[in-house]
Every structure is written in C-alpha cells, then in structure tokens.
Amino acid sequence: KISKKLKINLSCSHVGRFSDGEINIQVNENVRGDDVFIIQSICSPSNDNLMELLIMVDALRRASAGRITAVIPYFGYARQDRKIYSSRVPITAKLIANFLTNVGVNRILTVDLHSEQIQGFFDIPVDNIFGSLIFYKDIIKKKKEDKITIVSPDIGGVIRARAISKILNDVNIAIIDKRRNNSNTSQVMHIIGNVINKNCILIDDMIDTGGTLCKAAKALKKNGATKVYAYVTHPVFSGNSTQYMKYSEIDKITVCDSIPLSKKISESIKINTQTLSNILAESIRR
Structure with a gap:
C-alpha cells in the first residue's frame, strides 16, 4: 500500500529459512548508495519479525546502502521501558533501540510509541507519528x-x-x-x-x-x-x-x-x- 501511494516499486529480496530454522535473507538488486526504507512491525511472532528486521538491515548495510530507515508501524517490546516491579527486570525497549542502532539503522519511523520517552533511548533520529x-x-x-x-x-x-x-x-x-x-x-x-x-x-x-x-x-x-x-x-x-x-x-x-x-x-x-x-x-x- 505504501509503495503504491509513493508510486515506487517494491525492491526484490528473499526471506526464507535454512533447514535448522535460522533466517535466510538475500537482497536481489543493487542498493549501493540508495536511500532504503524497510517496513516491518515487531508484532507476533515478535522474535522472528525482530530478527528478520535486524538481518535485513545488516544485509543492506553490507550491500553499501546509502541510508537505512526502519519503518516500524508497531514497535514491539515498548511496554518494558522502565523498572517498576523489581530491580531484576530488563528494560527491553532500550535493548531493542541498541540493537537497531548498532546494526546500522540511520533513522526510525514509527507510530504511537507506547511511551514517548522511548525516543530518548536512541542515538539516531526517531519520528514518532501520531497515528x-x-x-x-x-x-x-x-x-x-x-x-x-x-x-x-x-x-x-x-x-x-x-x-x-x-x-x-x-x-x-x-x-x-x-x-x-x-x-x-x-x-x-x-x-x-x-x-x-x-x-x-x-x-x-x-x-x-x-x-x-x-x-x-x-x-x-x-x-x-x-x-x-x-x-x-x-x-x-x-x-x-x-x-x-x-x-x-x-x-x-x-x-x-x-x-x-x-x-x-x-x-x-x-x-x-x-x-x-x-x-x-x-x-x-x-
């Protein structure tokens, strides 16, 4: 739907699985120097969708993409954004922010983050749209x-x-x-x-x-x-x-x-x- 609105063809890539269940991704066209947008919600199955996103970003970065924007309509793991009930719990919203930043994402575009302070977990620009x-x-x-x-x-x-x-x-x-x-x-x-x-x-x-x-x-x-x-x-x-x-x-x-x-x-x-x-x-x- 987004590509039709922009009148741009979707890029060709392969997302599959190896025999042991690991994610297999291949970008099938030249993206060298391009401004690339990856659209992926971190929804159920959250772990699979997150790993697909991270591996796709890595593939694009190694293919010399100019800038990579992760378009994440639903930002999963956002509800664990602070310590409340125990001192021995993770802050997974920050962890996901670290993953995305370290793998090579240049910008995040998302919709209605569960809490606005999550934007501060990133060291890259974050556009949080009011959905x-x-x-x-x-x-x-x-x-x-x-x-x-x-x-x-x-x-x-x-x-x-x-x-x-x-x-x-x-x-x-x-x-x-x-x-x-x-x-x-x-x-x-x-x-x-x-x-x-x-x-x-x-x-x-x-x-x-x-x-x-x-x-x-x-x-x-x-x-x-x-x-x-x-x-x-x-x-x-x-x-x-x-x-x-x-x-x-x-x-x-x-x-x-x-x-x-x-x-x-x-x-x-x-x-x-x-x-x-x-x-x-x-x-x-x-």
Missing part, C-alpha cells in the same frame, strides 16, 4: 450526529485524548482512573468527567488482552454513557482477547493496520480497520 489522527474523519462524523466526549482509558493516555479534543475544537474530555494489578490486567476505579447521555470515544494506543478497554466501556455505560466507540492504533489481540471484546460493552472498535489482523479476529468482533499507508507514505516522501 490517532487518521481516526479524525470518522470521529468528526459522530460529533456532527451526537454529543461526544473523548475518553482516556488511563492517566497515561491523557495527552493523546487532549490532542484529539483540541483538533475537534476542545470537545469535553473524561479520564478513567484505574489501578493496574500486574502487567496485563487492570481494574477500573472511577471516572473523572461527565459522560451522562454522551457517546464516548475511547482513545488508546493498543489493545492487548482487551481488559483495559472492556472494563472502561463497562464503567462508562454504568455511569450513563449512551454508546462507547473505541479507537485504537495497534490491534495486538493476545490470548482470549477476541472473546473478551466480543461480549464487551463496546459498540464498535476501529483500529489501524499496523499489525495484520487474522481472518478469525476480523470476523469474530465488531471491528473496522483504517490504513496507516497514507500517513507513512507522506512521512517517507518528506
């Missing part, structure tokens, strides 16, 4: 039809919600205050703001297990919200999340195509997909 902007046209339609409130499912997402609110001429904001029990589960506590008789627009950077959004939607409906629409950049959908989302209080989910959705997921829940290709193509063109 939620692609939801603007869909949200503006709902604003014209009904009274809406932009909702952040946690304190950490307030900046993202405020940005959307500002674009919509300062639409009201609500915040859900929750207490996280561990890295993958959370418990909604209470809502800051008025959601009575409002169509609530939940804005978040990712859906993983679905716990945060499902409990947020339940709390919003309990507090008088008419409908709840979720707009999420990265559809991770791990574990039994699809079943969880299917029976949730969320009326509709809209996600980006930063992570490929399986046919099973697409058919099992009320989900709409919008493409990042336009915004990524424009960023590459610049």
Whole structure:
C-alpha cells in the first residue's frame, strides 16, 4: 500500500529459512548508495519479525546502502521501558533501540510509541507519528450526529485524548482512573468527567488482552454513557482477547493496520480497520 501511494516499486529480496530454522535473507538488486526504507512491525511472532528486521538491515548495510530507515508501524517490546516491579527486570525497549542502532539503522519511523520517552533511548533520529489522527474523519462524523466526549482509558493516555479534543475544537474530555494489578490486567476505579447521555470515544494506543478497554466501556455505560466507540492504533489481540471484546460493552472498535489482523479476529468482533499507508507514505516522501 505504501509503495503504491509513493508510486515506487517494491525492491526484490528473499526471506526464507535454512533447514535448522535460522533466517535466510538475500537482497536481489543493487542498493549501493540508495536511500532504503524497510517496513516491518515487531508484532507476533515478535522474535522472528525482530530478527528478520535486524538481518535485513545488516544485509543492506553490507550491500553499501546509502541510508537505512526502519519503518516500524508497531514497535514491539515498548511496554518494558522502565523498572517498576523489581530491580531484576530488563528494560527491553532500550535493548531493542541498541540493537537497531548498532546494526546500522540511520533513522526510525514509527507510530504511537507506547511511551514517548522511548525516543530518548536512541542515538539516531526517531519520528514518532501520531497515528490517532487518521481516526479524525470518522470521529468528526459522530460529533456532527451526537454529543461526544473523548475518553482516556488511563492517566497515561491523557495527552493523546487532549490532542484529539483540541483538533475537534476542545470537545469535553473524561479520564478513567484505574489501578493496574500486574502487567496485563487492570481494574477500573472511577471516572473523572461527565459522560451522562454522551457517546464516548475511547482513545488508546493498543489493545492487548482487551481488559483495559472492556472494563472502561463497562464503567462508562454504568455511569450513563449512551454508546462507547473505541479507537485504537495497534490491534495486538493476545490470548482470549477476541472473546473478551466480543461480549464487551463496546459498540464498535476501529483500529489501524499496523499489525495484520487474522481472518478469525476480523470476523469474530465488531471491528473496522483504517490504513496507516497514507500517513507513512507522506512521512517517507518528506
């Protein structure tokens, strides 16, 4: 999709496996002195996709590419960005940054990093695109039809919600205050703001297990919200999340195509997909 927007043909390369399962990559055309863009999300299977990216960068560097930009729509391992629960845990976001820098990447282009401070882990330029902007046209339609409130499912997402609110001429904001029990589960506590008789627009950077959004939607409906629409950049959908989302209080989910959705997921829940290709193509063109 990105290459079509840019009217540029995709380069020819081979990505395969040796008999023992190791990744085998070969670049099949001359890239000497070229400005090369590698598009690869670090999503499931995360380890395989990460290694493919690193090996591809190494192959291009050894083929004398002029500049290498890693276009990573979904930056995996980003949630482990600091020490919280124990002094004996890794900071994998920094580790991945080191891998990419040391292997020879010259620039990173990504979308909605889980936390903005990850940009500081790199010693190379990082462009972190605000992916939620692609939801603007869909949200503006709902604003014209009904009274809406932009909702952040946690304190950490307030900046993202405020940005959307500002674009919509300062639409009201609500915040859900929750207490996280561990890295993958959370418990909604209470809502800051008025959601009575409002169509609530939940804005978040990712859906993983679905716990945060499902409990947020339940709390919003309990507090008088008419409908709840979720707009999420990265559809991770791990574990039994699809079943969880299917029976949730969320009326509709809209996600980006930063992570490929399986046919099973697409058919099992009320989900709409919008493409990042336009915004990524424009960023590459610049």
